[in-house]
Amino acid sequence: MNRKKLEGLIAAPFTPMQSDGSLNLAIIPAYYEMLKANGVKGAFICGSTGEGVSLSLNEKKAVAEAWAAVAKEDADFIVMPLLGGTCLTDCKELALHAQQIGLDAISFTAPFYFKPASVDMLAKACSEVASVVPDMPFYYYHIPVLTGVGFSMIDLLKAVDGLIPNFAGIKYTHEDFMDFLSCMNFQNGKYDMLWGRDENMLPALALGTKASVGSTFNYAAPLYYQLIDAFNHGDLKAANALQQQSIDMITLLGKYGGIATGKAYMKLLGIDCGEFRLPVKNMSAEQFEAFKKDTEQIGFAEFSSRLQPAVNV
Amino acid sequence: MNRKKLEGLIAAPFTPMQSDGSLNLAIIPAYYEMLKANGVKGAFICGSTGEGVSLSLNEKKAVAEAWAAVAKEDADFIVMPLLGGTCLTDCKELALHAQQIGLDAISFTAPFYFKPASVDMLAKACSEVASVVPDMPFYYYHIPVLTGVGFSMIDLLKAVDGLIPNFAGIKYTHEDFMDFLSCMNFQNGKYDMLWGRDENMLPALALGTKASVGSTFNYAAPLYYQLIDAFNHGDLKAANALQQQSIDMITLLGKYGGIATGKAYMKLLGIDCGEFRLPVKNMSAEQFEAFKKDTEQIGFAEFSSRLQPAVNV
């Protein structure tokens, strides 16, 4: 398999919901246009940000079909679904579905109820899923803070190399830069390492990262493109300041209760994705007002994504 | 709701698989007869032992229907499915299905990918699921070692009391006896507390436990009924020795790699449930031979369940 590696920013979209908690797929065309207008190169759907674990199998298919529809003519926009983790039967069905509707790649995370007892068991689980769509790139999604599965990824690469021909790389959502760099350098950079911690993009760039997947690229892509640009021009002082702006923005997620805050940022852009499903807690109306004030203080509007393409981006 | 509390041993059945990993439901009638022959009072299906997380929605329904079929005329045998955890949409569909096919109760565990940020968020998730079948007893399944959700259950009882009319009790698979006793005594013993750690049944009996749910009751129910009997007659020395036999049996689970060892015990009884699905590791044929020798050393055959009812049980 002669795979092209990914480049630039891949957003992990929120799954839009109606006020009654059902899917609101009608928003997805506008969502896609907004991402394109801000230079985003793809969508990692039904992941953590996309609440994949809170969606039924049919809902996941519906979300995937909606993204497939908007991006089908767009060779420059990758769509990759997270298939899931605990039930491999479902994951295989979703992989075949992804292939059928023409998605570009698939992703899978470690089973997070029964956790694999060894890297080899994890590799076997990956293999069982990847093998049903041997022509599709397969990305492992490494997010130990949510799965509780914390093997070194360099050990996973060693285990899958030769075993899983369509293993393309790893979406790496963790802070172990020693492990990350070892993966980058494994087999002369054979595997595509996608950085998944927006708040640490600058250190990852210093290690040679070319593509990132993140939730804050949904609403602040220009900030990160400026950061990448500053880094590429050797202006570390500017890059540092931009990363700090990213951190200030991400700090508000913690302040307002976590992942659901992302949908509040989206509302500020003009794309209402509704609320997160249970068990995630959403902001109250009062909290949203306080949040809005905080976003003004950090200058969110100056670096946020825009519905219309900015001039000279 | 004037609910009867459960009594005695409830098994958490293994889900029988073919050698290709597909369901083998044809075994369930014999499985049920064996449980009955050994005095087991019910089946907690699609739980951890039943690999619920590794089953698709339709597979869970098929398993539930198979158990409903064998037990439908048996008023003395409870069938309760674990609905799941992360996707409430699925859980609600399964709750309605359980009602439709005449199961006796439902169970739900904490979302284990996005974990509830507070007891109140967990109570809300329970409420959303319980409310679709208001006439069915709802049992929360507390198993922090697998879910990573470790709130004190006394706090959950306080949160649901008055909020969820059909909240019946808790399957308590954890070692926090301080919390467990507080739950037993809450509101004059209003809630049905089912003990879920077979290796610690004796201490739980000392706190007043009347019903237990466990995986080793599948294949060693006589041992536990002897233990309960010894305890009820005040013979703590005999109870201690029997609990130690239970521990020696459970220690072999650890020695041979964990939960999949249970299906190996079942094979010794003559009920072949196949293997656990990935990511769980199963024994090799050589390990099974060594395991068999170890079970002889601990005298497994003397206290194990029997396909035919023993005389005088």
Next chain:
Amino acid sequence: MNRKKLEGLIAAPFTPMQSDGSLNLAIIPAYYEMLKANGVKGAFICGSTGEGVSLSLNEKKAVAEAWAAVAKEDADFIVMPLLGGTCLTDCKELALHAQQIGLDAISFTAPFYFKPASVDMLAKACSEVASVVPDMPFYYYHIPVLTGVGFSMIDLLKAVDGLIPNFAGIKYTHEDFMDFLSCMNFQNGKYDMLWGRDENMLPALALGTKASVGSTFNYAAPLYYQLIDAFNHGDLKAANALQQQSIDMITLLGKYGGIATGKAYMKLLGIDCGEFRLPVKNMSAEQFEAFKKDTEQIGFAEFSSRLQPAVNV
């Protein structure tokens, strides 16, 4: 070594402090008299409750000497110091000092900064300390919630058996009843297993516990002797109610910030042990007033220890 096993309640005394944080050893004679008046059989000094980790080597010696002085003529009162954990040089010096001043036994916990990588390394550390006082009983102090060292104690017993002749037993401050019972039964009950979770005494009694070491025995020994008495008479209902009173009392520790609450209970008895040293947080004066009201609600005065011996205890 033909060791007598311990029986009854051993208190883990608070280390009395002046208002400036220095030791207040003058209180210890009255403290000892109070313990005796309430039937307490010994003192486990400089442990967690005794803030051993916050004391210098010389302070630990001074505390040990103060307890040695009050108990030296009292053959029915055991004094055992926790030597420490991280610095074996200090532990060995303190062991020799304990021997010199006539204490009855020594205790040692797992190194908790560099944690032993295996049970064997832990056994070696125990051996190095125990071997300097081969005639003194050595008790391992198992408290994984504070040390972060969570090996099964049955594995430690297997490792030290034959290796450390004066290994007498374990102060077991953890909830793993499967492991605890295995230790109780190891080598026909060769080792002295001291229960260390006051809130779970009833389940431990059901497993055959004869002696307990705890912090709440400092101020509520009569409650636990009633509990033991009820258990011994087979009155599990009364034992349950008494254990619940213990739990209600211990719940206030959580409510008022943890371990320092114990010194507040002591103040209610009339023994002012001052405050805990940093980094432990102590109650404010307002909190103490609220705490007092809470202790009235749980009826603390009815089951608390008394400065003067109660009639008919």
Next chain:
Amino acid sequence: MNRKKLEGLIAAPFTPMQSDGSLNLAIIPAYYEMLKANGVKGAFICGSTGEGVSLSLNEKKAVAEAWAAVAKEDADFIVMPLLGGTCLTDCKELALHAQQIGLDAISFTAPFYFKPASVDMLAKACSEVASVVPDMPFYYYHIPVLTGVGFSMIDLLKAVDGLIPNFAGIKYTHEDFMDFLSCMNFQNGKYDMLWGRDENMLPALALGTKASVGSTFNYAAPLYYQLIDAFNHGDLKAANALQQQSIDMITLLGKYGGIATGKAYMKLLGIDCGEFRLPVKNMSAEQFEAFKKDTEQIGFAEFSSRLQPAVNV
């Protein structure tokens, strides 16, 4: 206080031991000369690498005096002791001793048995220690993997700013680059942030790190100076390759059992620091032979520190 910030590499020396486990301070002059010959700018003594927790108070003083003696005329070489953590009485005595013998700064880590319940309690503990030597720079040592105390350091800086005038900065031995960058930028870079994860130096350089404290600078300082040099010249490809060499070297620590492997690297240089004290496990003689072969494979001799100054460093 107008403090100069640190620059370059600060080694965390091993504490040299005799074969019987007692101190071997006679080696320290040669040790110091070797560090100087390789451009090292200071010594962070009695830290994790220096086994501070395994040393008695008097041993810590003796180690400090030995380093004070060799460096006393050397204005370009910083000596800073880690005072400890759990016993503030000892820490204060050691702080005064450090001042007396002319050391340059002091360091303190979070109490790791009783852990501070909040950042404010941690700040109070720092304050109590720092205040006894108000003219000495005080560095907090952040190493949550060993202390179990994982507060965000930006919150500690906010808590101590204005409270502790001699709070100079943080030795940051953790991978939270979001927190680290926030600390770097706090109050316009007021605090001196010392990087403590050698395996991640390159990402830390990208965030503006000027000084690092680490254990592998003891024996591989030239490698890191080359890395810094490559980074400063914008040659990220070379920097990446050098960081990978550092990682390969550090990977051998894991392979041979952890921290004690460092003393094995020192032996290769010709400085025999003996073994680590219990509970740390040391290599066997056979393992040392295998280790030597592995170090040849990674080309250790080419980038290791040298007893004699290399030409053109």
